[in-house]
Amino acid sequence: MENRLASVVENKGWFRLSRFGGALRYQWLRRRRLAVFLLAVMAAVQIVDLGLAFLGVLETTVTPVQSDFSVALLLIFCCSFPVAKSETTFLLRFGTPRTSVWLSNLLSLFLTGAVYLVLSALLNAVFAVPGVLLAQAGKNVTMAVPAPLGEYLLGGLLSTLKELPMQLLWILEYAAIFYFVACCLRRWKIPTILVLVGVPALLFTLLLLPAINEASAMLESGGQNELVALMLKFISWLQKAAKFVGENWQTIQGVAGGVTLVLGYLVMRGTRQPE
Amino acid sequence: MQDQIVPVFEAEALSQRFGKTQALDGLTFAIAPGQIVGLLGRNGAGKSTLLRIVSGQLKHKEGNAWLFGQRIYNNTPALASLCVIGDTPDFGKLKNIKQLFFVCAGLFPGWKKQRAMELLEQFELPYTKPLKGFSRGMKTAALLAVGLSSGALFTVFDEPSLGLDAVMRERFYDLLLEEKQQDPNRTFLLSTHLIDEVARVLDSAVMIDKGHLLCQAQMEDINRIYLSVSGAPDAVREETKGMTILREETVAGSLVRHLRLNSVTEGQRLKEEGKVQIAPISLQRLFVFLAQTHNGVEPDIEEADE
Numbered sequence: 001m002e003n004r005l006a007s008v009v010e011n012k013g014w015f016r017l018s019r020f021g022g023a024l025r026y027q028w029l030r031r032r033r034l035a036v037f038l039l040a041v042m043a044a045v046q047i048v049d050l051g052l053a054f055l056g057v058l059e060t061t062v063t064p065v066q067s068d069f070s071v072a073l074l075l076i077f078c079c080s081f082p083v084a085k086s087e088t089t090f091l092l093r094f095g096t097p098r099t100s101v102w103l104s105n106l107l108s109l110f111l112t113g114a115v116y117l118v119l120s121a122l123l124n125a126v127f128a129v130p131g132v133l134l135a136q137a138g139k140n141v142t143m144a145v146p147a148p149l150g151e152y153l154l155g156g157l158l159s160t161l162k163e164l165p166m167q168l169l170w171i172l173e174y175a176a177i178f179y180f181v182a183c184c185l186r187r188w189k190i191p192t193i194l195v196l197v198g199v200p201a202l203l204f205t206l207l208l209l210p211a212i213n214e215a216s217a218m219l220e221s222g223g224q225n226e227l228v229a230l231m232l233k234f235i236s237w238l239q240k241a242a243k244f245v246g247e248n249w250q251t252i253q254g255v256a257g258g259v260t261l262v263l264g265y266l267v268m269r270g271t272r273q274p275e
Numbered sequence: 276m277q278d279q280i281v282p283v284f285e286a287e288a289l290s291q292r293f294g295k296t297q298a299l300d301g302l303t304f305a306i307a308p309g310q311i312v313g314l315l316g317r318n319g320a321g322k323s324t325l326l327r328i329v330s331g332q333l334k335h336k337e338g339n340a341w342l343f344g345q346r347i348y349n350n351t352p353a354l355a356s357l358c359v360i361g362d363t364p365d366f367g368k369l370k371n372i373k374q375l376f377f378v379c380a381g382l383f384p385g386w387k388k389q390r391a392m393e394l395l396e397q398f399e400l401p402y403t404k405p406l407k408g409f410s411r412g413m414k415t416a417a418l419l420a421v422g423l424s425s426g427a428l429f430t431v432f433d434e435p436s437l438g439l440d441a442v443m444r445e446r447f448y449d450l451l452l453e454e455k456q457q458d459p460n461r462t463f464l465l466s467t468h469l470i471d472e473v474a475r476v477l478d479s480a481v482m483i484d485k486g487h488l489l490c491q492a493q494m495e496d497i498n499r500i501y502l503s504v505s506g507a508p509d510a511v512r513e514e515t516k517g518m519t520i521l522r523e524e525t526v527a528g529s530l531v532r533h534l535r536l537n538s539v540t541e542g543q544r545l546k547e548e549g550k551v552q553i554a555p556i557s558l559q560r561l562f563v564f565l566a567q568t569h570n571g572v573e574p575d576i577e578e579a580d581e
Contacts, residue, residue: 014351016355016384017351017352017355017384018351018355019354019355019381019382019383021381021382022378022379022380022381022382022383023381023382024381025377025378025380025381025382026367026369026378026381029369029370029374029377029378030367030368082368086367086368087367087368089365089367090365090366090367090368091367092331092332093330093332093359093361093365094358094359094379094382095330095331095332095354095357095358095359096354096382097331097349097350097351097354098349099349099351100351269349272333273327273332273333
């Protein structure tokens with residue numbers, strides 16, 4: 001029997017044995033439709049916008065060519081919940097190792113965001129052509145940064161390309177964070193919601209409410225100088241906090257991404273499958 | 276050592292508890308390679324829990340479980356040789372069988388594409404029609420086609436006939452036997468409570484009830500050891516002295532004793548002497564008798580043997 005198992009295992013790399021390929025195939029089938037749908041919506045919006053401008057119904061502005069980073073984040077946020085729940089369940093039912101499921105889940109979220117980033121930039125570039133031409137023809141279209149078409153497109157694409165590596169890292173970081181949250185929601189629904197709502201509420205209560213109460217007390221006692229001093233102290237504290245976060249932002253992002261990457265796996269690994 | 280046969284699956288004192296429910300209680304058995312094995316038990320016997328452990332969906336708490344001699348949970352090489360078809364058809368968000376087969380080709384290292392297409396014809400399933408419009412039987416059949424085409428060394432079917440009509444059920448069992456003949460290395464585990472239905476295809480049976488093992492044996496041995504002995508009451512009583520009686524009943528003046536022989540030679544003797552009639556017990560009745568005996572229900576015997 002060992003020999004027979006060996007015949008299955010040998011000459012087949014981890015990719016085949018781990019069912020990672022199958023997991024990716026499933027993710028591809030799930031994601032591609034959504035990406036195409038979103039791009040179609042984006043294209044439709046651009047066409048309507050330029051069409052109405054051409055007909056003289058409204059005025060519009062051609063923005064520089066860039067990728068839609070915020071929409072990409074929204075996309076992976078929305079995708080992370082079905083990925084962590086129903087899609088994970090489906091793959092595990094067939095006996096797929098959890099490592100493969102976790103890896104394919106994260107890769108799928110990352111690629112969804114990354115592909116959307118690139119395609120949205122290309123789509124913007126495509127629609128910038130009629131936009132710039134309409135602007136040059138004076139058809140109710142203005143350019144945010146006036147420039148000749150070639151320069152406009154090339155400049156925009158180069159700038160997008162320059163920003164892309166950093167944006168991809170952010171996409172990876174947010175994919176890990178959203179996936180971790182989605183895994184927690186699947187495993188501990190109520191506690192996770194309580195933490196997500198409760199921690200900000202607790203911070204607000206502990207930090208802001210005492211300051212507001214103290215300020216109200218001072219106003220009542222007429223100590224305006226003390227109030228000003230207190231406000232300055234508070235603003236100074238906020239500045240320090242903002243400065244610390246600003247200076248260490250990349251480190252904070254890296255740590256958050258790394259920690260949630262590992263925690264996401266651990267939470268998913270220990271989650272019981274529904275019967 | 277190379278010739279030593281490693282069981283496909285092996286459980287040793289395997290226990291699993293969910294809150295106050297003891298789903299599995301010290302289960303010990305092994306499944307030999309190259310067989311069609313029936314995992315038989317009532318609803319709630321612990322079959323699904325056992326299958327979830329086998330498929331790596333559940334990490335067991337007590338005892339040991341091995342797949343091909345290796346630990347199961349999250350073990351890539353062991354799981355690569357396994358295909359589990361659950362009792363609830365779950366296609367995720369896949370649209371049609373074309374997409375299902377596309378995914379399965381990546382999930383199973385030994386996927387047989389040609390065989391999968393043949394099975395679609397056998398089960399009369401459309402390739403591109405939306406799965407949403409499938410009946411329960413069609414959904415079950417689609418997953419059975421996946422299990423048979425997976426090429427996995429160990430393929431598990433949980434309640435494989437749920438939703439299938441009589442024709443399709445028989446077709447599935449025929450296809451299962453055909454698959455086994457084509458690839459004798461493959462082992463199939465059929466988990467079901469429809470015991471008599473699967474009996475004709477089984478090489479061996481594992482019977483469990485309330486998380487306990489009732490019996491594990493080859494079908495050949497079951498048919499030789501567990502017998503129904505009938506005839507004139509005195510002759511039956513005389514001939515079955517000292518045997519383990521599972522159930523006794525009177526049918527049209529004849530006494531029928533369902534029993535377990537102490538050895539195969541006893542059956543041979545009964546046959547040769549010809550004082551009583553002997554017949555194998557159906558698998559389903561045997562399961563009922565064993566479950567009752569295990570649960571402390573004493574066989575209703577009219578007159579104690581001296």
